[in-house]
Amino acid sequence: MSLKINWGIIGLGGIAHKFASDLLLVENCSLEAVASRSLEKAEVFSKQYNSANFYGSYEELLQNKLVDIIYIATPHNSHERYTILSLNYKKAVLCEKPFAINRKQVFKMIEASKNNALFLMEAMWTRFNPSIKKIKRIIDNGEIGEIKYINADFSFKANTSIQRIYDKELGGGSLLDIGIYPVFLAYLILGIPNKIQANAHFYESGADSQLAMLFNYENAHAILFSSFNATSKRIAKISGTLGEINIDMPWNETDSFSIQLNNEAEEFISLPTIGRGYSHQIIECNTCLRQHKIESEIWSHQNSLELITLLDTIRNEINLSYNEDFL
Numbered sequence: 001m002s003l004k005i006n007w008g009i010i011g012l013g014g015i016a017h018k019f020a021s022d023l024l025l026v027e028n029c030s031l032e033a034v035a036s037r038s039l040e041k042a043e044v045f046s047k048q049y050n051s052a053n054f055y056g057s058y059e060e061l062l063q064n065k066l067v068d069i070i071y072i073a074t075p076h077n078s079h080e081r082y083t084i085l086s087l088n089y090k091k092a093v094l095c096e097k098p099f100a101i102n103r104k105q106v107f108k109m110i111e112a113s114k115n116n117a118l119f120l121m122e123a124m125w126t127r128f129n130p131s132i133k134k135i136k137r138i139i140d141n142g143e144i145g146e147i148k149y150i151n152a153d154f155s156f157k158a159n160t161s162i163q164r165i166y167d168k169e170l171g172g173g174s175l176l177d178i179g180i181y182p183v184f185l186a187y188l189i190l191g192i193p194n195k196i197q198a199n200a201h202f203y204e205s206g207a208d209s210q211l212a213m214l215f216n217y218e219n220a221h222a223i224l225f226s227s228f229n230a231t232s233k234r235i236a237k238i239s240g241t242l243g244e245i246n247i248d249m250p251w252n253e254t255d256s257f258s259i260q261l262n263n264e265a266e267e268f269i270s271l272p273t274i275g276r277g278y279s280h281q282i283i284e285c286n287t288c289l290r291q292h293k294i295e296s297e298i299w300s301h302q303n304s305l306e307l308i309t310l311l312d313t314i315r316n317e318i319n320l321s322y323n324e325d326f327l
């Protein structure tokens with residue numbers, strides 16, 4: 001693998017634009033090719049972000065020999081298919097969250113990564129956010145004591161004319177789309193809970209529009225929430241026996257947090273992101289590719305398997321299934 005990493009993007013929707021603008025901020029990599037189901041859309045996108053090539057089909061891009069790694073930015077129901085297809089075309093993959101619809105699919109994706117000896121990572125960009133990394137180190141060092149309580153949400157008033165929000169065929173619903181972030185935070189800090197309780201409200205389609213979750217740990221609780229129905233400042237709180245951390249809004253893409261140890265003044269810590277914050281996961285992928293790794297140690301295959309298992313468990317609690325669960 002040369003020093004310069006060549007990226008390809010498939011699926012040129014909302015997140016692909018944000019990702020591409022952050023990719024331009026990272027050294028020693030380039031946008032080699034982009035692909036859309038529409039050639040015209042790919043051409044416009046290509047010009048906007050200085051991509052060397054553009055294609056009107058995803059598979060054509062996968063045949064470009066210069067592309068090292070594919071960023072998959074398509075709806076949830078297609079993540080498994082395009083990840084395995086890309087790996088079989090001998091491309092490394094960064095695939096958007098949720099990695100897939102269920103654990104069974106994620107397992108197959110990881111098998112394809114191992115069989116092809118190629119890098120694969122879920123685009124859980126919050127794991128690479130400088131504040132979140134620092135908070136994890138502070139907690140692991142025991143600076144705020146034993147963690148007893150986490151409170152995190154991801155809630156906004158969604159535009160329900162956007163099909164992938166509510167369409168179960170596309171893997172829609174608040175849990176897979178945004179609830180995954182508070183679940184990720186509880187998992188990162190406290191690990192796998194002993195018991196999960198959850199309650200949801202649903203769209204007519206059967207996808208969840210709003211979801212409250214309670215994670216029970218032996219010595220702690222996490223109270224988590226996701227919703228497409230109501231706005232929220234999106235502040236997360238982590239409380240320990242020696243102090244607390246408040247992660248500033250919106251916590252999953254934050255550039256600051258505060259820490260308050262018992263009886264001491266609150267300390268404010270600012271850690272700006274590069275661009276919108278997608279650059280940090282891009283840097284991690286580039287580093288792993290140069291080191292011929294098939295997974296990141298910071299957000300590993302096992303982490304993704306455990307996260308999707310938690311999502312499966314929550315779905316079981318609220319009786320939410322997708323067609324992919326019956327395949």
Ligand SMILES: NC(=O)c1ccc[n+]([C@@H]2O[C@H](COP(=O)([O-])OP(=O)(O)OC[C@H]3O[C@@H](n4cnc5c(N)ncnc54)[C@H](OP(=O)(O)O)[C@@H]3O)[C@@H](O)[C@H]2O)c1
Nearest residue numbers: 011012013014015016036037073074075076096097098177
């Ligand atoms: N990390 C983050 O901050 C973040 C934020 C938002 C979303 N996401 C994730 O990114 C992924 C895409 O989300 P998005 O908001 O970018 O969605 P979006 O705006 O709807 O774009 C998705 C793109 O996927 C392609 N696509 C392929 N098959 C499709 C189908 N059957 N229906 C609709 N689109 C199809 C389309 O690209 P072409 O027309 O070009 O083929 C479409 O523009 C999801 O996994 C989502 O959860 C992540």
